[in-house]
Amino acid sequence: MDGNGRWATNRSWPRLVGHRKGAERVKQIVRCAPDLGIEWLTIYAFSTENWKRSTEEVLGLMGIFARYIEREADRLAIEGVRMRFIGDRTRLDAKLQALMAGIEARTAHLTRLNLTVAINYGGRDELTRTLRKMAVEVAAGRLAPEAITSDTISQALDTGDLPDPDLVIRTSGETRTSNFLPWQASYAEYEFTPTLWPDFSPDELARIVARFGNRDRRFGGVRQA
Template identity: 50%
Template sequence: MSSNLERQANAEPVSAAPSHVPNHVAFIMDGNGRWASSRGLPRTEGHRQGLEALRKIIRHAALRGVGIVTIYSFSTENWSRPEPEVRFLMGLLRRFVQRDLSELHRENIRIRIIGERDNLDAGILKLLLDAEELTRNNTGMELVVAFNYGARQELTAAVKKLCEKVARGEIEPSAISESHISAELDTVGLPDPDLIVRTSGELRLSNFLLWQAAYTEFYFSDLMWPDFDEAALDQALECFGNRDRRYGGVTAQAL
């Protein structure tokens, strides 16, 4: 299904630099399986090619001046996929960290992991923690990896933490504000995403950053994730740069 948004973006040539590069871009990397199936390949090959696309996008985003990239790498719902596919994805994660971590570190990229860590495989958890620790003091672009992440679970956990604080007498229920909720989320300390990009023509958030996306701009691409390249990212950034972000208000020109 083709979105009006992308048709409008395709109608205009992409300039060398968008008028406004978003500070925080989040990606829902969708379509790996369908990319493979359409070529008569196993779904695992789609995930493999999706990882190659991710490598390109991370580095191109850094070159374009994006400050934070968040990737929806593995959701809490993804555990319901066939066991061989889940096992392959875990192996792909290991290979990504083992192959790319030292290079990302050299490029001054800081890695942060968000998502539920309880009950994770000990080896996977150590891999994630080691990546965070190695790059903790880097000052370049921040790569936020949403792994075993679900926004409803994140919000539920935040509510529980606030209830516990109320029970201990640390805060009055009437005093709870948006900032208190934000402080209990996995993304505490991070600015909300300016732009969420979803590939494969799907037009939904799929339990991703529900609280944080209140005023986020969206860009939906019909490309499957393995085909989403540097030019496609440039087009998304160009489209964002042409948006008028009003945050519920009006611009002076509209008065």
């Protein structure tokens, strides 16, 4: 969900105004997703590299995350949205961690939309944490090296109980993946749009989903005549 800061800067507003506008856009996209046939939606909210930003911006973002959870909990539950988080939570504020755990528990039984939020997430960090845990299991004799397969690695990742993404959308005109789900998205389709996230509308999402539906996905195979 890239482009919040630039959206605000283009209007001579503080960057946090753009992040607040971006949070409002999240609400709209979450609300329209089930109507487009989307059952699983993962949004990249804060990367492991985003700590490099100013203290003011980081603290502001954390406040936005907390307010979103507090204000949206009732609506998400009513609309059947299950919310969960991926990423390393240990660096996050204790209050935010408690809010995250609370909404995960409250919505765990819901199925209309599975919403996953990546906070303090980085693909390389996720793989590093996962492989360290597996190395400990091997050293302790609880895991045989030959038992490590692509499936066991997938199951040990933060997304172990989630399906791999079919489609990854990057907003704001950037054409890089920025450390987002590198293992899981190895066969995903990609869409890069110049639209800044605060301007990314449900209509544009619908157009992208329609284009995705027309793609020929062979997963390394050959199309049969």
